[in-house]
Each structure stands twice: as structure tokens, then as C-alpha cells.
Amino acid sequence: MADLNVNIGKLHLKNPVLTASGTFGYGIEYADFMDLSRIGGIFVKGTTLHPREGNDYPRMAETPSGMLNAVGLQNKGVDYFINDIYPKIKEIDTELMVNVSGSTIDDYVACAEKINELDTIPAIELNISCPNVKQGGMAFGTTCEGASEVVRAVRKVYHKTLIVKLSPNVTDIASIAQSVETEGADAVSLINTLLGMAINIETRKPVLSTVTGGLSGPCVKPVALRMVYQCYKAVKIPIIGLGGISNWQDAIEFILAGATAIQIGTYNFIDPAISVKVVEGINEYLDRHGFRSVRELIGGLG
Amino acid sequence: MKKYIDDWVVRENRKLTDHAFLLKLQLNRELPEIHAGQFVQILVENAENVFLRRPISIHSVDPETRTMDLLAQIVGKGTCKLANLHVNSSVNLIYPLGNGFTIPINNKQQKLLLIGGGVGIAPLLFLGQTLKKQGFTPIFLLGARSAKDVLLLTEFQQTGEAYITTEDGSLGEKGFVTNHSLLASGDFDFIYTCGPQAMMLAVAHYAKQHQISCEASLENRMACGIGACLCCVEKTIQGNLCVCTEGPVFNINDLSWQI
Numbered sequence A: 001m002a003d004l005n006v007n008i009g010k011l012h013l014k015n016p017v018l019t020a021s022g023t024f025g026y027g028i029e030y031a032d033f034m035d036l037s038r039i040g041g042i043f044v045k046g047t048t049l050h051p052r053e054g055n056d057y058p059r060m061a062e063t064p065s066g067m068l069n070a071v072g073l074q075n076k077g078v079d080y081f082i083n084d085i086y087p088k089i090k091e092i093d094t095e096l097m098v099n100v101s102g103s104t105i106d107d108y109v110a111c112a113e114k115i116n117e118l119d120t121i122p123a124i125e126l127n128i129s130c131p132n133v134k135q136g137g138m139a140f141g142t143t144c145e146g147a148s149e150v151v152r153a154v155r156k157v158y159h160k161t162l163i164v165k166l167s168p169n170v171t172d173i174a175s176i177a178q179s180v181e182t183e184g185a186d187a188v189s190l191i192n193t194l195l196g197m198a199i200n201i202e203t204r205k206p207v208l209s210t211v212t213g214g215l216s217g218p219c220v221k222p223v224a225l226r227m228v229y230q231c232y233k234a235v236k237i238p239i240i241g242l243g244g245i246s247n248w249q250d251a252i253e254f255i256l257a258g259a260t261a262i263q264i265g266t267y268n269f270i271d272p273a274i275s276v277k278v279v280e281g282i283n284e285y286l287d288r289h290g291f292r293s294v295r296e297l298i299g300g301l302g
Numbered sequence B: 001m002k003k004y005i006d007d008w009v010v011r012e013n014r015k016l017t018d019h020a021f022l023l024k025l026q027l028n029r030e031l032p033e034i035h036a037g038q039f040v041q042i043l044v045e046n047a048e049n050v051f052l053r054r055p056i057s058i059h060s061v062d063p064e065t066r067t068m069d070l071l072a073q074i075v076g077k078g079t080c081k082l083a084n085l086h087v088n089s090s091v092n093l094i095y096p097l098g099n100g101f102t103i104p105i106n107n108k109q110q111k112l113l114l115i116g117g118g119v120g121i122a123p124l125l126f127l128g129q130t131l132k133k134q135g136f137t138p139i140f141l142l143g144a145r146s147a148k149d150v151l152l153l154t155e156f157q158q159t160g161e162a163y164i165t166t167e168d169g170s171l172g173e174k175g176f177v178t179n180h181s182l183l184a185s186g187d188f189d190f191i192y193t194c195g196p197q198a199m200m201l202a203v204a205h206y207a208k209q210h211q212i213s214c215e216a217s218l219e220n221r222m223a224c225g226i227g228a229c230l231c232c233v234e235k236t237i238q239g240n241l242c243v244c245t246e247g248p249v250f251n252i253n254d255l256s257w258q259i
Helices: A078-089 A105-116 A144-157 A173-182 A218-234 A248-257 A274-288 B077-083 B118-133 B153-159 B181-185 B197-209
Strands: A006-008 A011-013 A017-019 A041-047 A060-063 A066-069 A095-100 A123-127 A161-165 A187-190 A194-197 A212-216 A239-241 A261-264 B004-015 B020-026 B039-042 B054-062 B067-073 B090-097 B112-117 B139-144 B161-166 B190-194 B213-217 B233-236 B239-242 B249-251
Touching: A017 A274, A041 A078, A060 A212, A066 A218, A078 A105, A095 A105, A105 A123, A105 A144, A123 A144, A144 A161, A144 A173, A173 A187, A173 A218, A187 A218, A212 A218, A218 A239, A218 A248, A239 A248, A248 A261, A248 A274, A261 A274, B020 B077, B020 B090, B039 B067, B054 B077, B054 B090, B054 B118, B067 B077, B067 B118, B112 B118, B112 B197, B118 B139, B118 B153, B118 B190, B139 B153, B139 B181, B153 B161, B190 B197, B197 B213
Parallel strands: A017 A041, A017 A261, A041 A095, A095 A123, A123 A161, A161 A187, A187 A239, A239 A261, B112 B139, B112 B190, B139 B161, B190 B213
Antiparallel strands: A006 A011, A060 A066, A066 A212, A194 A212, B004 B020, B004 B090, B020 B067, B039 B054, B039 B090, B054 B067, B213 B249, B233 B239
């Protein structure tokens, strides 16, 4: 049994396998299918200061080796999370992290401040990359200035591990990663979904109510892997890699490209127990190749 | 209710029409509790451009033989693959999902009307069987394009009274389900419906006019099926709710339908 422990800032993870926000609910949705304590951590559904109804149906389109979504951050707001959801999930024996989103910098700050008070939430993931919300979200994540501004403001009020989730819908993701590193982010996670589109040729209308949506699933993996590789060369803070991971082999690829930890997203819908299988697969791989720790593998491209 | 993920063995794959098929699946252990109106998420393997599981209504369950029948329609590459699954091959299911229909508690004399259209009749057989076991006599009203599209009529006739409408009049009364003479009285205690959206809207309209309680089973497009992705939402009086966990069965009074 290899050592699977990794650290992301002050955050200690028992293994590098995490589940991606928006694909794993609040964890409890998956409790019938797997032992939640076996994975390194859970990023819960994107949370905003105020409740959001999200976008109109249809919000999803299946595409080759993936899917488009336009959920639009439907959630009941941070106060509901704190009062009604947090008490039900805080005993789960893995790291629980909250994905924080907003339309204005003040929203991000207010939301982060409230979550900072929760004992068993050791980290937040600042979502500056949601492509499905008109205001904010991705608007902050597509320029170095915008990204810097949000991270600077949140860093002042948030004292635990601050992870910033980056958008792939940019020309140079490494420069955005550098900007948020400069502002004090403890880690970056990448990639959020790629902006995409699908058309129903019978009705000659877009499939999604929002016309465009976020593409995820195995189809985005090569893009995500390339971006992790580029960021690894550009920043010193740890990288959490995600984008289309559907088995342990994919996870090893991301770690080799420079990821300290990985997230599994869309594939949770196909196999709700995939994350535990990835933990097992990584462990067997390390043993087979004689690595004592998964940390020896990070950025270990030959 | 606990959810499971298991491989089931295909015991029968019967072609009913050019577009509809019946899969009989068997589990290698005792079946858990499954309610009428619930559905499964079936994994479709080795089908080109098929990525997500397919949600399919449970048509019938037999705990003695540990089998479950799924009645489905071929609408794309995923369901086409399922229609061609070989006997003795296995398929992976996440089940049982969703809430299920409300079963009345007392007064077995209540007139319960189950209105289905097309392959939307699938969950109504299981519901009818459940009601029959409870001592009710379910009344089925089934709509189809023409006689050849009326699926598994004998099963419905064995479970309760069955009335048919076809659009071309080749079987039963001609027209849509809501045109059937059975509805003229308006004398029903509860209506359950599943089928095309336009049909369910017409049924809901009828139920509301006659002040009859009505539940509809929705078929919104889904990704996860377990309430994680929030893709399959329906507008309700409580805001957007997941059809996969808060539904698929809704009381029509809770929906934001314009009826």
C-alpha cells in the first residue's frame, strides 16, 4: 500500500481523489453506492450568497463522449447551506469543500466569509469560471485583472485553504493561474467546462434553453490535461486537475502532467462508484511501479 | 429509499413493434422494495456516441422470479442498442429511482383511472398491478396511433378494465384519450397519467375541470438520475425541482403547467 496523502495548502488529503462540484451533490446522494470516507474529499454544489433558481429547462444535451450543461448554479443560497445542509453532511469522514460563486465581488466575499466560520469546511473553491451565468462567474475568470480582483478581495476575509477554479475559455490559462497565485491563492483547480453548443436539426433550435452551455466528460480530457501541464510549468502552488477523468489511468495522466490531486466530475453520472475505483487503481499502479508515495509522481513526466 | 447498482441478466428481449420493445431482466438475489412509478438508469455499453445512462420506467416487477420488465421505445442510438441486447447478456442498472405514484389508502370502491399514451403506458401496468393487489379495480385508458401500436393489451386486461383509443380508429374509439366516451361522466376519484407532454396536459386539464386529483409521471431529459446534476428540473410551485428525485410523479397542482 503506497502513501496516498497529499497536501493542498494547509489542507491535508488522505488521497488525491476528489469529486467535482456540481456532479456530486452534497455527497449524500452517493452514499448508497460507495463509502464516502474512501475518497480524499468532496467539492459540494456551487453555492452563492443568495438563492438561485438556475436556468430554464432544457439544461442538458448529450454529446459525443460527454455532455453540455446549463444548470446555471441552481442552489438555495449560502444560509440554507449553513443551516440545513451542513449539519447533515459535516460528519462525513472526508474533506468537505464548498464551491463558491457570485455575480459581484461583494457576493463572493460575503459568501466566503460565512463559510469561513464552518469548522469542518477546510477549503473553498472559488468558481470564477462558470460559463452558464450571465453576470460574474466566467466574466471574472477570463482576464488576469478580473481573476486577481476577486481573489484579492476573498483572500482578505478567507483564512483557510483558498482554491481558485479556472476557466478553459481563455487564450492563456497559465497567465490566469499566475495572477491568482500572486494574489495569494493556495491552489488552482482546472478546468471548468468548455463553452459549447448543440442544435436540434429537426426543430432548428438550440438544444439548451441558454443556447450555449458547458462541455464536460471524456471529450474534454486532452484539453484539460494540456492546461494542467501548462499551469504546472507556470506556478508553484498545487494544481487540482479535472476534466473528463473516467478511470484511474486518466487520473495518473493528470498527476504526471503536474496535478497534486484530481477531481472526478461528469463520470460520476455514469458510474456513481467511480471515485473509489480510481483510488484503488492509483494505489495498485503505485505499488506496481514501486513508488512509495503518490507525491513522487506529481509532474513526473519522463 | 436505498438505491442499488447491479448487473441484471437479460432473460427476454421482445420486439413489440418497429419502435417498442420489452426487456425482461433478472437479478441474482432477492429484489429490494420497488414502487410503481419508479425508474431505472440503464448503462448502454458500446453504442456509438452514447455517453449517459438511459432512464427507463419500470413496467412490472415479479419478486418470485426476481425479474423486472422494462418497456421502452427506440428513440435514438442508446435505446436502439438496448432493443438489440442478447438474451443472457448483462446490463448495469441504478435502481429504483424516483418517488413513485401515490396509492390510495382506503375505500377500495374508488374509481381510479390510469391514462397512458404511446410507450408512456409502461409505468401504468406496474401501478395497476399494485392497485389490484390492494383490492382496487384499476381502469386503464390507453392511447396509441393505431391498433399495431397498442402494446401488451392482454397484460392490462388481466389487471383491470382496459379501454383503447387510436388516432386512426383501427382499435377502440377513434381519437385521443381525452376524446374517449369513458370520460364523459367525469366521475373518477383519481387519475394517473404518463405519456407525451401534450396528452398529459390535456389529461391534467380534464382532471382540473372535474376537480379530480391527478398525478403525472414526467420524462424530462436526465443525466445522473440521482439528484446530483440538477439537469432534469421541472418548474413547480416550489421552484425548479429535480424530476429524478422529487418526481418523476408529480401532483398536477404542484406543477406550473398552464392548464
